[in-house]
Amino acid sequence: MNATAPVFAGLALLLAGPVPTLLSRATWPYRTPRAALVLWQAVALAAVLSAFGSGLAIASQLLVPGPDGRPTTSPTREIDALGLPLWFAYVVVFALTLLIGARLIYAAIRVGVHTRRRRARHRMLVDLLDQGGDYRHSEHRAADIRVLAATEPIAYCLPGLRRRVVLSQGTFTSLSESELTAIVSHERSHLRARHDLVLEAFTAAHEAFPRFVRSKSALDSVKLLIELLADDSAVKVTGPTPLARALVACSNSTAPQGAMAVGGPTTLIRIQRLAGPLGDLRIAAAAYLVAAAILVVPTLAVAIPWLVELSRLFSAA
Numbered sequence: 001m002n003a004t005a006p007v008f009a010g011l012a013l014l015l016a017g018p019v020p021t022l023l024s025r026a027t028w029p030y031r032t033p034r035a036a037l038v039l040w041q042a043v044a045l046a047a048v049l050s051a052f053g054s055g056l057a058i059a060s061q062l063l064v065p066g067p068d069g070r071p072t073t074s075p076t077r078e079i080d081a082l083g084l085p086l087w088f089a090y091v092v093v094f095a096l097t098l099l100i101g102a103r104l105i106y107a108a109i110r111v112g113v114h115t116r117r118r119r120a121r122h123r124m125l126v127d128l129l130d131q132g133g134d135y136r137h138s139e140h141r142a143a144d145i146r147v148l149a150a151t152e153p154i155a156y157c158l159p160g161l162r163r164r165v166v167l168s169q170g171t172f173t174s175l176s177e178s179e180l181t182a183i184v185s186h187e188r189s190h191l192r193a194r195h196d197l198v199l200e201a202f203t204a205a206h207e208a209f210p211r212f213v214r215s216k217s218a219l220d221s222v223k224l225l226i227e228l229l230a231d232d233s234a235v236k237v238t239g240p241t242p243l244a245r246a247l248v249a250c251s252n253s254t255a256p257q258g259a260m261a262v263g264g265p266t267t268l269i270r271i272q273r274l275a276g277p278l279g280d281l282r283i284a285a286a287a288y289l290v291a292a293a294i295l296v297v298p299t300l301a302v303a304i305p306w307l308v309e310l311s312r313l314f315s316a317a
Helices: 004-016 018-025 033-062 075-082 084-129 169-174 177-193 195-208 217-238 240-249 267-274 281-315
Strands: 145-148 155-158 164-168
Touching (some): 004 018, 164 177
Antiparallel strands (some): 155 164
């Protein structure tokens, strides 16, 4: 069990630093965004679990055998067995592990609550400002669509139980019917797949770490990947050309916090991607295999021996 903590710590550092940096620089995820997103989720989950595993493995050293051979939680006996400096170090590591866990939970709750409050306020606002009566005869005038009185093309969605696709009057006047279909299909893909929940998880993980150690590479990469997934869904409906034209028209489209806009700084990458082949089964299969290995191999190689040793310690007579 003595080797468990450093192995977990090394794995956590690897998955939190070099791996995200290399993955964020790769271009193959543009061709297989779904597999790449699964890989990003596996890397993030494995990094968090490895960090907790390292801390708990070190803290488990506090369970020294008592007179009857069973582990004791008596501080005096632990100090006698380990020595005060080592005992204090183990206690500090355990406290830091609990602090990290609490910070992650707090960040997840904070991001979730604040995001839903902002969406609720904005949803009420777009319902009040809806100009959709002028477009009631349009095939795109559905119950979940709201139209704002703005001349520039704007398109974004508000996820949640009462979801909305928000368009501007400029979107209807600037885009053709096929381009409008592509935009609406893109936004509804976000809503169906609940891409907002994926973003919330990565946002919470990003905010949970101190500024001097965290990197936006994972969060920015995931934001791009979910846009690529929504693009792929729209391409299946209209083909790549209408979507590419719609992306150009809505490239300056912005959205409030908690919403997902069709435009943004990655528009050029997305348009260039539509000109080439989409999908690669071999790369996707390799990404899925690596994602599974990242989660399964450390568990089999490190966690199981550790659990077996703990079981032996607790069952000792």
